[in-house]
Amino acid sequence: MPLALLALTLSAFAIGTTEFVIVGLLPTVAADLGVSLPSAGLLVSLYALGVAVGAPVLTALTGRLPRKQLLLGLMALFTAGNLLAWQAPGYGTLVAARVLTGLAHGVFFSIGSTIATSLVPKDKAASAIALMFTGLTVALVTGVPLGTFIGQHFGWRETFLAVAALGVLAFVGSAVLVPRNIAHTPPASLAQQARVLAEPRLLLVYAKTAIGYGGSFIPFTFLAPILTEVSGFSAGAVAWVMLVYGVSVAVGNLWGGRLADRWGPIPALKLIFALLAAVLFVFTFTAQQPGLAVLTVLAWGAVAFGNVPGLQLYVVRQAERQVPQAVDVASGLNIAAFNLGIAGAAWAGGLIVEHLGLMHTPWIGGLVVLVSLALTGWSGALDRREGVPTRLAGATAHVGH
Numbered sequence: 001m002p003l004a005l006l007a008l009t010l011s012a013f014a015i016g017t018t019e020f021v022i023v024g025l026l027p028t029v030a031a032d033l034g035v036s037l038p039s040a041g042l043l044v045s046l047y048a049l050g051v052a053v054g055a056p057v058l059t060a061l062t063g064r065l066p067r068k069q070l071l072l073g074l075m076a077l078f079t080a081g082n083l084l085a086w087q088a089p090g091y092g093t094l095v096a097a098r099v100l101t102g103l104a105h106g107v108f109f110s111i112g113s114t115i116a117t118s119l120v121p122k123d124k125a126a127s128a129i130a131l132m133f134t135g136l137t138v139a140l141v142t143g144v145p146l147g148t149f150i151g152q153h154f155g156w157r158e159t160f161l162a163v164a165a166l167g168v169l170a171f172v173g174s175a176v177l178v179p180r181n182i183a184h185t186p187p188a189s190l191a192q193q194a195r196v197l198a199e200p201r202l203l204l205v206y207a208k209t210a211i212g213y214g215g216s217f218i219p220f221t222f223l224a225p226i227l228t229e230v231s232g233f234s235a236g237a238v239a240w241v242m243l244v245y246g247v248s249v250a251v252g253n254l255w256g257g258r259l260a261d262r263w264g265p266i267p268a269l270k271l272i273f274a275l276l277a278a279v280l281f282v283f284t285f286t287a288q289q290p291g292l293a294v295l296t297v298l299a300w301g302a303v304a305f306g307n308v309p310g311l312q313l314y315v316v317r318q319a320e321r322q323v324p325q326a327v328d329v330a331s332g333l334n335i336a337a338f339n340l341g342i343a344g345a346a347w348a349g350g351l352i353v354e355h356l357g358l359m360h361t362p363w364i365g366g367l368v369v370l371v372s373l374a375l376t377g378w379s380g381a382l383d384r385r386e387g388v389p390t391r392l393a394g395a396t397a398h399v400g401h
Helices: 004-033 037-061 067-086 091-118 122-154 156-177 190-196 200-220 223-230 235-263 265-286 290-304 308-322 324-355 358-386
Strands: none
Touching (some): 004 067, 004 091, 004 156, 037 190, 067 156, 200 358, 223 235, 223 290, 235 265, 235 290, 235 308, 265 308, 265 358
């Protein structure tokens, strides 16, 4: 594999870290800036909204720019956003910084796969994409707990400074290692993307993605305050619990991919959504006991992202049947749906915390996941009616959004 792929992987690692590290820092940020936990939760919501907008809209608008120049511009924007967060004088500036970095995130993962595949022979394309997305998985396993640790011991601002330093390294690596002339086909226009959104079967998949992840992120956004205020963990221990969660996510993602390959996406998604809902209901009762809380978080991580491979595989297979000329667009819009789900969940979770209390987020999140389970069953019924085989062959895509 060419060294340029390592620069892309490092970029993915930095971006994945800044997306999720805020979850472990919410109580610290809220206390320091003098805002409520629901207001702090909007830092998760608005970042995800930036990703959801940035991925389709900005990718289409920047489609004719040379890939290397665009990549360097994105990492510069990402670094600037994190430096702005480091020096943010108040809550409003921090919100603006999060939106900026979210915009960079959305476009990066839209173009990253095409850059990665251009660097290798065709028979190694899937491996190149997988290596790049490994940066996201590693971010969940190491970057998020380490960033949480830095924030708990040195201040949340220093976490963003550390992520900005990663952005600088990724920028330099890309400038030195990524070739100047990368051939590319301009991405789909906004009109072409709109045509994909007119397909009811694809809209059903996007609804499953947004609602399924939304249910999980309603409590996950407020995991740190639950661990400190309900489970009784110290602020410093939150980083270790996030490490447990990240390791479990990495294992669960691989398990989910194998399950989707073996059973087909719909049966795999039914099982994973059912398990996810069950874990969230259980967490409502186990959060009060530190040991049981950690075990439940471990189980949560195993199923929280295990549905990514099945959802991505299913949306690609549906797109091949419904809009074969725009499969990449359909797949990219599923990533936007994922982030719309996170954005809505963080906002809804804030309302739940404000009006009902922290411990109402897990069971309500479980109910929301059950909606996604019902939509998955509906998709399966429609497939049977149309004579589509339950098992759809094809390689799955692992964590990447």
